[in-house]
Amino acid sequence: MASYDVLILGAGIVGSACAMECAQAGLRVGIIEPSVPGGAATAAGMGHLVVMDDSPAQLALSNFSRDLWSNIAALLPDTVEYEPCGTVWVAADDEEMAEVQAKQRLYAQAGIHSEILNSSELAREEPNLRAGLAGGLLVPDDGVIYPPAASNFFLSTALSQGAKLLRGKAAVALHPEAVKLEDGTILAAKQIVLATGSDLRLLPSLPIQKRKGHLVITDRYPGFVRHQLVELGYLKSAHKLTSDSVAFNVQPRRTGQLLIGSSRQYGNDDPAVDASILARMIERAQSYMPRLAELSSLRVWTGFRAATPDKLPLIGPASEPGVFLAIGFEGLGITNAPGAARILTDHLLGRTSAIDASPFLPSRVPTLEPSYA
Amino acid sequence: MSSIPTRHSEILVVGAGPAGLAAATAAASTCAKVTVLDDNPGPGGQIWRSGIASASITRDPARDAAIRCFRESKAVLLAGRRVIDAGPSQTLRTFVEETGVIETFTWDRLILATGARERFLPFPGWTLPGVFGAGGLQALVKGGYSVAGKRVVVAGTGPLLLAVAAHLQEDGAQIVAIAEQAGLGSLLPFATRLLSHPAKLVQGARYRAALSRVPYRTGCWPVAAEGTAKLTAVLLTDGSKTWTEPCDLLACGFHLVPNTELAVLLGCKLKDGCVSVEPTQETTVENVYCVGEPTGIAGLDAALVQGEIAGLAAAKAETQAKALFKRRDREQAFGKGLDRAFALRPELRTLAQPDTIVCRCEDVRYAQLQSQPSWTDAKLQTRCGMGPCQGRICGPAAQTLFGWQNTSIRPPIFPVPLSALISEPNSRETTQLQETL
Amino acid sequence: MPRDLCPPVRVQIWLNGASLEVPEGTMASTALLAAGVPCRISVAGEARTALCGMGICFECRATVDGIPHRRTCQLPCHEGMRLETQP
Numbered sequence: 046m047a048s049y050d051v052l053i054l055g056a057g058i059v060g061s062a063c064a065m066e067c068a069q070a071g072l073r074v075g076i077i078e079p080s081v082p083g084g085a086a087t088a089a090g091m092g093h094l095v096v097m098d099d100s101p102a103q104l105a106l107s108n109f110s111r112d113l114w115s116n117i118a119a120l121l122p123d124t125v126e127y128e129p130c131g132t133v134w135v136a137a138d139d140e141e142m143a144e145v146q147a148k149q150r151l152y153a154q155a156g157i158h159s160e161i162l163n164s165s166e167l168a169r170e171e172p173n174l175r176a177g178l179a180g181g182l183l184v185p186d187d188g189v190i191y192p193p194a195a196s197n198f199f200l201s202t203a204l205s206q207g208a209k210l211l212r213g214k215a216a217v218a219l220h221p222e223a224v225k226l227e228d229g230t231i232l233a234a235k236q237i238v239l240a241t242g243s244d245l246r247l248l249p250s251l252p253i254q255k256r257k258g259h260l261v262i263t264d265r266y267p268g269f270v271r272h273q274l275v276e277l278g279y280l281k282s283a284h285k286l287t288s289d290s291v292a293f294n295v296q297p298r299r300t301g302q303l304l305i306g307s308s309r310q311y312g313n314d315d316p317a318v319d320a321s322i323l324a325r326m327i328e329r330a331q332s333y334m335p336r337l338a339e340l341s342s343l344r345v346w347t348g349f350r351a352a353t354p355d356k357l358p359l360i361g362p363a364s365e366p367g368v369f370l371a372i373g374f375e376g377l378g379i380t381n382a383p384g385a386a387r388i389l390t391d392h393l394l395g396r397t398s399a400i401d402a403s404p405f406l407p408s409r410v411p412t413l414e415p416s417y418a
Numbered sequence: 419m420s421s422i423p424t425r426h427s428e429i430l431v432v433g434a435g436p437a438g439l440a441a442a443t444a445a446a447s448t449c450a451k452v453t454v455l456d457d458n459p460g461p462g463g464q465i466w467r468s469g470i471a472s473a474s475i476t477r478d479p480a481r482d483a484a485i486r487c488f489r490e491s492k493a494v495l496l497a498g499r500r501v502i503d504a505g506p507s508q509t510l511r512t513f514v515e516e517t518g519v520i521e522t523f524t525w526d527r528l529i530l531a532t533g534a535r536e537r538f539l540p541f542p543g544w545t546l547p548g549v550f551g552a553g554g555l556q557a558l559v560k561g562g563y564s565v566a567g568k569r570v571v572v573a574g575t576g577p578l579l580l581a582v583a584a585h586l587q588e589d590g591a592q593i594v595a596i597a598e599q600a601g602l603g604s605l606l607p608f609a610t611r612l613l614s615h616p617a618k619l620v621q622g623a624r625y626r627a628a629l630s631r632v633p634y635r636t637g638c639w640p641v642a643a644e645g646t647a648k649l650t651a652v653l654l655t656d657g658s659k660t661w662t663e664p665c666d667l668l669a670c671g672f673h674l675v676p677n678t679e680l681a682v683l684l685g686c687k688l689k690d691g692c693v694s695v696e697p698t699q700e701t702t703v704e705n706v707y708c709v710g711e712p713t714g715i716a717g718l719d720a721a722l723v724q725g726e727i728a729g730l731a732a733a734k735a736e737t738q739a740k741a742l743f744k745r746r747d748r749e750q751a752f753g754k755g756l757d758r759a760f761a762l763r764p765e766l767r768t769l770a771q772p773d774t775i776v777c778r779c780e781d782v783r784y785a786q787l788q789s790q791p792s793w794t795d796a797k798l799q800t801r802c803g804m805g806p807c808q809g810r811i812c813g814p815a816a817q818t819l820f821g822w823q824n825t826s827i828r829p830p831i832f833p834v835p836l837s838a839l840i841s842e843p844n845s846r847e848t849t850q851l852q853e854t855l
Numbered sequence: 856m857p858r859d860l861c862p863p864v865r866v867q868i869w870l871n872g873a874s875l876e877v878p879e880g881t882m883a884s885t886a887l888l889a890a891g892v893p894c895r896i897s898v899a900g901e902a903r904t905a906l907c908g909m910g911i912c913f914e915c916r917a918t919v920d921g922i923p924h925r926r927t928c929q930l931p932c933h934e935g936m937r938l939e940t941q942p
Contacts, residue, residue, distance in 0.1 A: 193798035470880035557908030561882035
């Protein structure tokens, strides 16, 4: 029976980042991945590195994690395509401009650099946005990466530090200090980390719901968009608990391709492309950027975000000893992967975290029942 | 949301190549209302592609007769339409490149005649200007490209090579050599089968006569295309010796790959990469038929009779359809012989060098792919297959090189302007297609 | 009058800024091939021209009348068409 210090379930970007942190801390790490590493939400997501202020805890976590990204930027291989292109939060009218002012103050208090853009400054920064927008908030230290390559980098780094990848077999049951795979293999580990995204078969009572999203990628149009663009209404969309919503979100990739989003649908497990919400999403995008209409779109795909009731991830010990969670990142899995991995490893090793980790404790959420075979 | 009128047909045929034309003509002969969609400007598909007025085109009586019969039937051809998506309740959406117009079509019965494309295998220099597909160069000549006076090497595999060489020669090209990778051992049984298909034998003999002074080497394949800014020579080998053929153009294709994307999108099951069909040519999806190369690369005559069967079956003329089963089975058996005769030799899998480009859209090289465990890993880590061709060129190459299967198909099954993703069918404005034309 | 005896109609197009006359209906890819001009430059900097001739490979992409990523093997030349090699 193979034995590890920690077994990480899931080799997406969060699991891989956890594996890297743990291996670098000297732990014997095993990673269990039933399918393609980085092939689920990591492959589907936008790769936006962004500070998000929908709650003080989220602001702290995303800021912390974004800093970790810039710290390792120089080490990232070219394939990760790290681009510090910044974000512009776009305000359509005076009401949204007032939100921009408030956001800028909030960021300033948290030590996050941002600049208010008036209408003409916004037009200068992003000439392809439609005329008549009120302005925006530029957050210059935000960036964009290509997530599958980043996930692969974390995973490879972990493997080079002695971690072992067990690929192609799913974990089917959690035992005290052990995991059983679908072929009957038992792997022993003092600590087990669940980083399985929206795959909840091991802990079906976790309070996580899937939120389906759509994305479109275009052919190459270098310079069409310079920054990641997000409408202020994005936060309202991300906050909606029950209804389908779309929000304007366009991201330039280093290749010159544009990634266009975003949509959110609750209670929908079907990975098929939904023509109706896709149409709404594109219309929303075109209302901010009319010239998008003529760009060639190469692919459309869907993915599932894992959302918790209070929109903060679950990072830390589950109620059963030895089981830990790094799960429920909704649309911020890419941004928060390094920060979550650091906090998770702090829990494993009993270290104090650099930021207050209590808002993310799984114990804050009442219904949590790990299932044992 | 912009809405577009939906047009309804009793029988909708996708593809106006030989199979699609045969299906439409047969269905129309029973008085069914038939519409044919095709993305080319005129009928004929690939093998019967019409050229522009100034291109020299070989007279093909079978083609002319089929197109004449189609035109005389009441079937309607809507050219320039590329299918991008299938919707619920028997709907297809199409896009016209030149005008950007989106249309929606609904149908009672659907016949897929989406044909095949060439298989490309990478070797050093294959991305040089001057290197074309075999059918590719022929199509470009029909589009007005003059090869008069140019030295051409035709290489790869399949009956297409002879046909292409003959047509290029008619256009004034100097065919330097024809290199067929299949060995004589594989080809002879096929040649003997031709004896039981006299029409094909005559056709083959006609090509051979036209090309009598051209070296036709079997068991011979390209190792590299040479040149700096463009092609200047092809390095050929027969497995023991290797030699250089100076030339201007290389027409190289390794047989055909079925276009199954639309069938897969509609939920049709595949077997060995081809669409599974009943004897009536109906697929595993009710009311959807498939004919021609997507059901198995079997050549022109098989495509014609399959098309006829599906047209009759879709029009509920089952007895007439059944009468053609035996001929279809004979033609398909001939087609199976094609597969065996022109099977790819293992050496073709090792032509690519570490720096040889495999995915041309994203310039992904062999060395980058070699270490990937699966097609999905390769796509995610290298972008292979994520360009505008949506894996149509590199996918079959990767399958030959690494054994990777790619069956994930999502709409749009062809790149479209973003605005095309907005239009939704307006089902209130459904019109009967015949009345508007 | 039989088709072969009619003088072919020619159209004038622009190829990377240079004027060129081609028979009417000639595919844009043909005009580029005949002039020895690549359709596009690939990601790694290679000159590329048409490959498949049937609108599937996208190697023949060029900027046509200011719009990038148009498949030139599917576009007949029209009077005044502007073709530019795509970077």
